[in-house]
Amino acid sequence: MPAEKRGAGMTGKVGEFEELRPLLFSIAYRILGSVSEAEDAVQETWLRYDGSATRPTSPKAFLSTTVTRISIDVLRSARVRREKYVGPWFPEPLLDDPYQDPARSAELADSVSMAALLLLERLSPLERAVFLLREVFGFGFDEVAEAVGRSEAACRQLLVRARRHMEAGRPRYAADRLEQRELATRFFDALRGGDVAGLQRLLAADVQLVGDGGGKAPQLARTIVGAENVSRLLGAFFPMLRGVGVTCETQDLNGQPGAVFRDRDGKVLYVMVLDVLGGRVQTVRGVINPDKLGHLGPVADAWAVDREVKQARRRSR
Structure with a gap:
């Protein structure tokens, strides 16, 4: 209501x-x-x-x-x-x-x-x-x-x-909402296409990629820092997921530009949120802990998706 x-x-x-x-x-x-x-x-x-x-x-x-x-x-x-x-x-x-x-x-x-x-x-x-x-x-x-x-x-x-x-x-200045959305659109277009160079142009030099899995889903072993490292990882990230049927739906989350990733059955796998300041993405935050996603809909089995991605990668070698 x-x-x-x-x-x-x-x-x-x-x-x-x-x-x-x-x-x-x-x-x-x-x-x-x-x-x-x-x-x-x-x-x-x-x-x-x-x-x-x-x-x-x-x-x-x-x-x-x-x-x-x-x-x-x-x-x-x-x-x-x-x-x-x-x-x-x-x-x-x-x-x-x-x-x-x-x-x-x-x-x-x-x-x-x-x-x-x-x-x-x-x-x-x-x-x-x-x-x-x-x-x-x-x-x-x-x-x-x-x-x-x-x-x-x-x-x-x-x-x-x-x-x-x-x-x-707090950051010293806030990003314009329109600027945030325009940059996020370019970011997710590059992500979907596996465009590493395009991603790198949108990232701050000291950008951080951080994930929250809570020990209950596959997660980054550490925070990834730097535009080159983050763009290379993200550039490989979605094409591999797309190969096993994962989709990326752009969506504002917590008033910030972000996206919800779903498995082939439409279940929520992962949420990504962007911090945008100074015309660049400063932080990429991901939530994959299933305990934190249930209110968004049925939750995917992230471990099963991870196994499927690894199997597909082995077959492609």
Whole structure:
């Protein structure tokens, strides 16, 4: 159901909750970096709201506070698991952000990118929640303080620290959206054609190719650095996959240009997201961990595809 339709025709707690569901999911996803965990946090928020004996004066304040506190608790336990994660950890790719606010469109778009979500990993759970509620969603300090259970003065201090960490890792300038899409179109055309020279022209000299398999799918043994190395690997990457029926569908992911790779049965195999700055691709991020792809549709067996590619390569020698 479209976000603007949620809650339409519904009354009582159900109507109030459905109207605010897009906001609640967007808060939870940015805190957790996980679609599945954000959906669980929103569902738990509903259960607590439905089970409450009293009706709050402000459903938005009550629900935002509840989903924030649940998400902070989940994040604290998730961080322990992420310390044991195999290889680089990336957020679960998001196709569409359900919450829209024209007055804060720039903040919302910037904060959902892979790069921004990875920067948020530098913050403590409380810093992360305060930064998001205040800087991204525009909550007042009184609302932020209520949501995280701290004083307004403490929240201001948390925000100062969070801003310092975020600004230290941000690029000095942002890429134009049209520029991003035009460069991404050329990139994926070159990728599909195995055009190594064409790819190299689009990559920054110090470009990085990084993959997240979580130990549950074939993944890069290390980060690949440099335009020549990355273009050579990518130039061989898709032609081999195409030979076993894999397709590449360009698609914005987390508000960034990217693509979804599917096996011959249409199942999701791999997701690729591009960071574009200064007219070049700065980072190519891939997610192949099946646990992070299920919300996009049925997931392919990446190990089976990998075996098929290796068999095809042996036959061609």
